[in-house]
Amino acid sequence: MADSQVCQQVRQHIMQMPLVDDHVHSCLAQTPSRPRFEELLCECAKPLGPGQSRFDSQAGFALVRYCSPLLFGERCAVADYYDQRAGVDEETADRTLLPAAGVGDWIIDPGWAATELIDSDEFARRCGGRVHLLTRLETVAEQLLQDAGAVHDFPQAFRRALHEAAANNVGFKTICAYRCGFDIDWRKPSDTAVQQAVDALDAHGRERLVDPQIVSFIVHEAMAFHKPIQFHVGLGDRDIDFRHSNPLDLRDLLVAAENVGTPVVLLHCWPFERECGYLCQNFNNVYMDVGLASYLMGVQAVDALRRALELCPFTRLMYSSDAWGLPEQHYFGAMVFRRAFADLVEQWVADGDWLPADAIRVADLVAAGNAKRLYRLS
Template structure:
């Protein structure tokens, strides 16, 4: 009976549709070996002579899962790259995206967009529905580049936000990369914002790091009552983890809760427990473990386990945060399914969970929670 139940859970998790609530598009051009190696991890460049970033959990996971899908069997990395060079990128996209089992992709197009295929083309290749996020820092930088008078920035930003938010299902902030979370989250006045803009040179305008501007754009986005996503924790070396602890968002979360604005914490490593605590203690906070899944490969189960210690299961979401390489869109989904299955089957086998509860929670995390959070209608599903 128990063995039958575990098999039912495995088959269900393997086939259940996912909603990838934070992801990016795929590269338009075929990547070189060096670009491929760099994109499998959050890296600054090569490790050095005689070393490879493919010698990692992410690299081994890629070969384990992606080479059979593309070429029929597992192979070494040099063989993989050589075979990949002779396959059209559109065909690689179709295989990887189509086999991820994702019904809806909620895409952040705000970084490196010129290198990527369009959202329409992504939808075509993936055979899935595409939704759009609006990256707040990118919009602020666009407005700053076209606003001569500092005093005109607040109202111009509001006007552009109203235009650009049409059709979006949520917003995204990368303030963890820019100024960190340990700032004054009280809403600034227009005068304070104008003074901050006046003090900015051209470089500062093109790369917003000012905490006053950051607080302003977040508070303006809250007026729309759409989910606001925050990158948390793990990233490339530009993010200072000392200043990206989500506990420093507490005052902002209190204000967002008062205004009924959902907050989604992305990726979260090494702060999965802190994020789970916030999800448990606020009525408006959600989380995922995002790119941690494909970066940690076979060890991804540990990150998901930490998230599921405190986070209410109705607040846990799936995302891949894949950018550029279609392998990452596929790996995010495959590794997530594998980690979730491992945990749920362990808990059912130990008689801690009932099989029906495991199936219900799997569906919640895979798509149900995201559908509710982003207002995806049953017709869309």
């Protein structure tokens, strides 16, 4: 059993340790309207209806708890937050909240609605940390499918585009969970089969890639670079179908990725934290985080982390926020993670299950060390 002073030292270390945000997005260029702010707060959810607010959620309460003292000098009521926030310009909010997150390296996916966001260089200036880029595979493919010249030789055009992107990124990202699901044939298709699938696409199919054969192709092509490939798993907006997003359906692809030495990162993972932990335990190339889940769950984030840590090796778990648009998400996502991790580890130390030195070592791995090793960040 550890005494209270030792436990408090462990907690203080966790609350101050530097983080690597394994998966994140940039911030809005313009202050959003209240409806837009609430949409972003709860992953693009639609309004609840008259007289209801998305602030009345675990995410909303956590945001106000952690962010209002920094922005306004004191904690405010949940119902008052947006009115006070509307008087703070976005650059001021960014420069206040982003550095306070304690993130040294931000791994940014710039692939969705980027025109609403500040660019990665400006984000780096405002956050005071280092920015590294991901390449979203579907975005690359969909841009080529709109190009009359590229579409007639799609396999080769995609390889050229991916090679160019890989020169400036630290990894790749796929949103196939939203598009075709994980329960598809993950064998690598031939160029001929892929081209035939491309030729059969209508205009909508070229704008929004859902064809499982083409999706399998773009993922296999990314595997050839041996850089981490991130997979959105589980929790997201209403567009995702949980019936087809169980990560256990990735097994054949994970075997293929393991055989060629390509890491796979399972993002967010709710309600599949246990399945993802099992995969991390049984494959030498699989990693996970509970990013989006943790900030949406607020004070309940400890449950997602507890489930992940049942089986996931401590060298395979990482931190992310999946913050998009709101600097508040970047900051309170980090604070929610720190508190949840500290609550778990402090109790294990207090019970004598973990030694304090081991607790601090593991905390540093999850916070930053695992991501630095995986993404080769110096």
